[in-house]
Amino acid sequence: MKGAPDQQWNVPAGENSQHEGGFRADLAVTTERGGPTYGEMIEQVRLFMDKVRYASPTPALADEVIEDLKKLNAKLDTMLVDEWTSPSGTRIDLPSRGNITLPPYEIRDGGPDGVDATVTFRPFHLGGNGVAHGGHVAIAFDDLGGMAAALKLGGVARTGYLTVNYRSLTPLQKPLALRTWVERFEGRKYFVRGTLHDGDRLCAEMDALFIALKPGQA
Numbered sequence: 001m002k003g004a005p006d007q008q009w010n011v012p013a014g015e016n017s018q019h020e021g022g023f024r025a026d027l028a029v030t031t032e033r034g035g036p037t038y039g040e041m042i043e044q045v046r047l048f049m050d051k052v053r054y055a056s057p058t059p060a061l062a063d064e065v066i067e068d069l070k071k072l073n074a075k076l077d078t079m080l081v082d083e084w085t086s087p088s089g090t091r092i093d094l095p096s097r098g099n100i101t102l103p104p105y106e107i108r109d110g111g112p113d114g115v116d117a118t119v120t121f122r123p124f125h126l127g128g129n130g131v132a133h134g135g136h137v138a139i140a141f142d143d144l145g146g147m148a149a150a151l152k153l154g155g156v157a158r159t160g161y162l163t164v165n166y167r168s169l170t171p172l173q174k175p176l177a178l179r180t181w182v183e184r185f186e187g188r189k190y191f192v193r194g195t196l197h198d199g200d201r202l203c204a205e206m207d208a209l210f211i212a213l214k215p216g217q218a
């Protein structure tokens with residue numbers, strides 16, 4: 001288990017299910033899309049982004065990298081699919097469900113009582129002075145806060161607001177404990193809290209509202 005808690009995700013849509021607009025009516029999660037080495041492909045892209053963040057190439061090297069990237073982009077152009085059938089975000093066996101845009105996290109435990117995850121910000125998540133950019137911290141809270149709301153309501157919710165209080169610096173390249181839970185809900189409104197710790201030290205806290213979509217709502 002890496003990108004999502006153990007539970008039955010692939011539940012068929014019913015007449016009260018949320019519309020596919022914005023989110024899937026059928027939450028199709030997989031462990032096969034993209035093949036057995038898809039996770040390694042994503043990891044190599046992250047590594048590349050790490051290198052790009054710190055590289056100072058000569059003009060010749062930059063030109064060489066551009067040519068290599070053009071070839072790689074052309075290769076992927078031959079196999080583009082829509083968002084509903086892409087492996088990205090659906091591969092529950094991979095960190096962050098194989099979603100390259102998220103900081104890589106692994107789920108330790110998750111259910112209606114909340115989500116416990118380990119997130120590791122990468123070198124490319126650098127904000128300055130060797131620590132994480134606050135926006136990347138907010139992305140981690142958004143996805144895992146949304147997951148806590150989803151596990152509580154049994155559907156998918158959208159972020160209404162999300163406030164992050166940055167309490168101390170968030171290190172890179174170190175497993176950090178991120179926890180999210182639904183503090184209370186009123187109708188469609190799920191008030192979600194979150195914490196990010198480096199050991200015993202609180203790095204950041206989240207206070208967010210996730211709103212369950214109405215059936216048919218885009």
Ligand SMILES: CCCCCCCCCCCC(=O)SCCNC(=O)CCNC(=O)[C@H](O)C(C)(C)COP(=O)(O)OP(=O)(O)OC[C@H]1O[C@@H](n2cnc3c(N)ncnc32)[C@H](O)[C@@H]1OP(=O)(O)O
Binds near residue numbers: 004158209217
């Ligand atoms: C393995 C798979 C894992 C799956 C896990 C995957 C998790 C992924 C999570 C990612 C989540 C995202 O990033 S989502 C993307 C970022 N968010 C968005 O783009 C949302 C954009 N906004 C919207 O689409 C809309 O505003 C909605 C849908 C959020 C709400 O619109 P609506 O449906 O018309 O509802 P509306 O009547 O306005 O509001 C309902 C109630 O909420 C209140 N409300 C609404 N917005 C706010 C607000 N900002 N602050 C306070 N209160 C608010 C209203 O006053 C009302 O209260 P009352 O009168 O009832 O008391």
